Amino acid sequence: MDLIKAAYVATEPDRDPSTLAENIAREQSLELTRELIPPAIAESLLGRVLSVERLEAGRWRFEIGYPVELASGQIGQLLHLLYGNISFYPRIRLEQLVLPEPLLGELPGPRAGLPGIRAWVEVPQRALLMTVLKPRGSSPAVLADLALAFARGGGDLIKDDQNLVERDAVAFRRRVTACAEVLARAADETGRRCLYLPHVAGSGDHLHRQLDVVVELGLAGVVLCTWIMGLETAASAARARKLMWLAHPAMAGVLTEPADRGIASPVLLGTLVRAAGADISIFPGPGGRIRSRQFSDIEATCRALTRPMGSLAPTLPCFGGGKTLDQAPEIATAQGPDCALLVGGDLIGRGADIRADTARTIDALDALTRP
Helix, strand or coil, X not given: CCEEEEEEEEECCCCCHHHHHHHHHHHHHCCCCHHHCCHHHHHHHCCEEEEEEEEECCEEEEEEEEEHHHHCCCHHHHHHHHHCHHHHCCCEEEEEEECCHHHHCCCCCCCCHHHHHHHHHCCCCCCEEEEEEXXXXXXXXXXXXXXXXXXXXXXXXXXXXXXXXXXXXXXXXXXXXHHHHHHHHHHHHHCCCCEEECECCCCHHHHHHHHHHHHHCCCCEEXXXXXXXXXXXXXXXXXXXXXXXXXXXXXXXXXXXXXXXXXXXXXXXXXXXXXXXXXXXXXXXXXCCCCCCCCCHHHHHHHHHHCCECCECCCEEEEEEEECHHHHHHHHHHHCCCCEEEECHHHHCCHHHHHHHHHHHHHHHHHCCCC
């Protein structure tokens, strides 16, 4: 039987560890006591404890296998299966996840992923440089000027800040059109494209009207606040419009940052967003004003996004949270070329020097890949 293999760590478990592991397996799969589960259903759908291991005093690791059918081929149901009801259990953390080939074949994975993004911006090797358009309250012209200066300097990727949200699609169209038009002009001037990802927010008709604008303007992708909208909603919205998408981590910290509960970054911001189809996953990396307490997870998250995973394309890891242009070459040296570096406030603060400073940073990143 093909199994989804999930490893949990229990800190100071509130009952016998073997009993707790069995409780988790039942709660997450069929949510009934064993005596109430018909034998045929238990045989085919009940979660099963694969191992119970003591790590150290007060900490235990459980590996549980869930029959692949329980995910129903849906990324939202997969998340529910892994951590739904037990999110209320005390001190249980989902640490590792292995998805079997049959399930990987049902999940969408990235539309373009790292290779497609590299092809789109025509940068085959080095780390990529991204900036963010902000703050909210700026006129479309001001945001467009920032985008133009960055693109003229050779910047690779631009995303809207997640706080750029309009009440109506007319205002959204006005702002996004202004930015798209100047980036088309920059491409004509420089001979290379800068990938622009507007932020779309909300739900229902409002969300779809924004997506209509993005498609009408011929833009290639969007920013989605995955953990605000819901993983399934975000993935479905982008997939239906054949758009690339960037998974923003807003709200994810409530799951990734506690040491003894929640979901580890490599699982939440790595494996799950990649399986859902995100082409770019942003998370706090080294340096900057926002730092993950789970610093050891950074390299593991990058591996979860880029290592072979069935037929799924790799997702581009992006380090955000207040990085500076001066940090970019150092981070790229430490993390390797298959990443993007998001520089926002530091770049905006350079004013008239944005274009020149962007060009210098791109040259420095290029130099790292030269023989």
